Amino acid sequence: MNILPDLPRPQYMVAPEILLSSLAAHAYGSGDRSSKEIGRTYKKNDPDLHNSTVKEYYPRDQVQLAEFDQSLRDNGFVTSKKGGIDSAYLVADAVRHSVLGTKSLRSNTQAAAPLTPSLALTQNLAGMLNKQGPADIGKILDTIFHLGAPESYTGPAAHTLLKQAYEYRLNGNQFLEVIDRSTSESLLKYELLPKPDKLIEGKREWSELFHDTPFRWFHDNWLKITSAEWCKSLPARVWVDWATTVLRLGIGMSYLWEASWIHAISGYIQRGKANENFLLEIKESMLPPLPWESEELPVSMRNVSSILKHRVKSAHALRDVFLGSRKSLSVEECQRLAQEYDSNEALQVQIMTSLKPAERTGKNTWEAISYTLAGRDSVGEFVDYYGLLRRRGSKYLLPSPGVEWMTVAASLTCDRNRRSCDAGEVLDDLQLLGARPRLQDLIGYLEAAGLARGSADADRGVRVERAF
Incomplete structure (x- = not known):
């Protein structure tokens, strides 16, 4: 049994909306085969910035607006030409603006709120970051959901549940249906093709090991928020915000848990005393993934930035030590490392060096955690209200x-x-x-x-x- 959660390495996620979009990319394909760009973004914050490698889907000029407006009207919106020809674009203008997501002060791009599958696919991480081959966030979310599933669970994967949720959301909601079809026809210019459903089945040897962890929290709450009951009870924008919050917590807290778990494994190995109940010993010695001190204490005592940053970076280095050239850390291998620790000087040096990691060690993992859990620096109507952590200047990060x-x-x-x-x-x-x-x-x-x-x-x- 692999005692390390088999989590792919993450990276900085430029906008909360990219989580739903990344998962949607695993749920839907398309007939689009002509595009050569490496990425997609809904809106560029600087329209004059030429970048041929990233395609923007925000309709800007009159031709694009007219085409989008026509598609909206053909699919069911009624517009009035009263007041002049420009009024024909008022609905298209209102729709393109109303679906904008959170806006970061430092980002060159702005995502669309993934209210529908088509809107979700107007952006991907490659386009939002203008970077080739970014981490597959959809795969990471599927993996976390899988790790949190009890052994008896034989239901849909996380991305399949999202596809079902979109079906619940669109069914009977004419407004969303029109926006989805018009976005597909006019902006994406291709039809979405739902991928076959993927189910989780078969024996999962880690199911008991991770049953009381953030993996399980994410599994249970993703099942809730994608259920028909929740999809039909929440307004469209609220559902997107809540679903995105569940995804943010699933990613951020799972990687914090992984860091605490790896440090607990390291402590067990360093004690050099192998025993049969070592997994229980490791669990009982774990530090809380997120330290959360009383609101009555000074800000400096509630700050988690330096603690978590060092823990995540050193855990990244320790993980490499424990895995070596292997893909997993078995029960037997962990016991062997503990038995030979006192006599293995090379292992001692490796672990001690890992506890003082270089600045760039684990940088992508720390950025993924801090930017999913913390509220974004944003302004006006595009403020991010769904962060667990709050920044105080450049030095402090507080659970708040x-x-x-x-x-x-x-x-x-x-x-x-x-x-x-x-x-x-x-x-x-x-x-x-x-x-x-x-x-x-x-x-x-x-x-x-x-x-x-x-x-x-x-x-x-x-x-x-x-x-x-």
């Missing part, structure tokens, strides 16, 4: 969820089969995720979001109502 983030986490804990749960259940769910705030701080977050019902002295029993 806003109202929107807390609403997602608490509502998914309550689920659709009941109107409310209690604060203790929300706390337990966050602990599964690897993020455990102090109970009184959690109640404060819930009260700020307008979700808590009952007196504060009820502690874990404070009632929590879902938002939708």
Whole structure:
């Protein structure tokens, strides 16, 4: 059995929306074979910046607007020409702007909110970063979902669930159906071809090892947010924001858990005493994936930036040591390393060197974690409200969820089969995720979001109502 989660290496993700788009790319193909560009983006923030390797899908000039407008009207939108010929483009102009996603202050591109499959495929990571061969984020999300699946689970993969969710979203929603068809016909200029459903089946030897981890949290909550009940209950833009939040937490917290797990394995090996119950020993010695100190403490004591950055980078180096030329770390190999540690000077040097990693070691993994979990520096109507971590200047990174983030986490804990749960259940769910705030701080977050019902002295029993 491989005791290291078989996670592909991630990298910086320029926009939260790229997570849904990357997963959608695994769910849909296309008949497009003519394009030579390496990537796609919905909108370039500087339209004068010529870049022939990245295709933009945002309709800018009158020809593009007229074509988009005509497609919208042909598919069901009614427009009025009252007031002059330019008014014929008002609907197209409104639609192209209304689907814009979050906007980062430093990014050269802006994603579309992936409200429909066609909108999701107007962008990919290669185009958003203008970089060839970026990490396959869709594959990473499928892998995390797979790692979190209990052994009894024989259902769809993560990208298949997204395809089903889009079907629920489009069914009966004429507005989204028109936008999806018009985007496909006028902007993408090809038809989407759903790929065959992929199911998870067969024995998974790691299922018990990772049953109480962020992998399991992501598996359970992705099943929820892509279900018919949640898809039909949430407004279109809210569903995209909530689904993206689940994906962000799935990626960020899973890699933080991996870093803590690798350090715990290293500690076991360094103790040099192999034993039969070593996996339990490793788990019990793990540090929390996300340290979360009380809100009452000074900012400097709540800062997690330097702690997590060093942990992730050194874990990256330790992972390379433990794997060597192998693709996995077996139970037997881990026991062998522990048995020979005291006499193996080369291994001792490798581990000690890894604990003082070079600046660029694990840089991509740390960027993937910090930029998925932290709210983006954004402005105006395109603000990112769904970060778990908040930046304070260039030095500090604090666990500090806003109202929107807390609403997602608490509502998914309550689920659709009941109107409310209690604060203790929300706390337990966050602990599964690897993020455990102090109970009184959690109640404060819930009260700020307008979700808590009952007196504060009820502690874990404070009632929590879902938002939708």
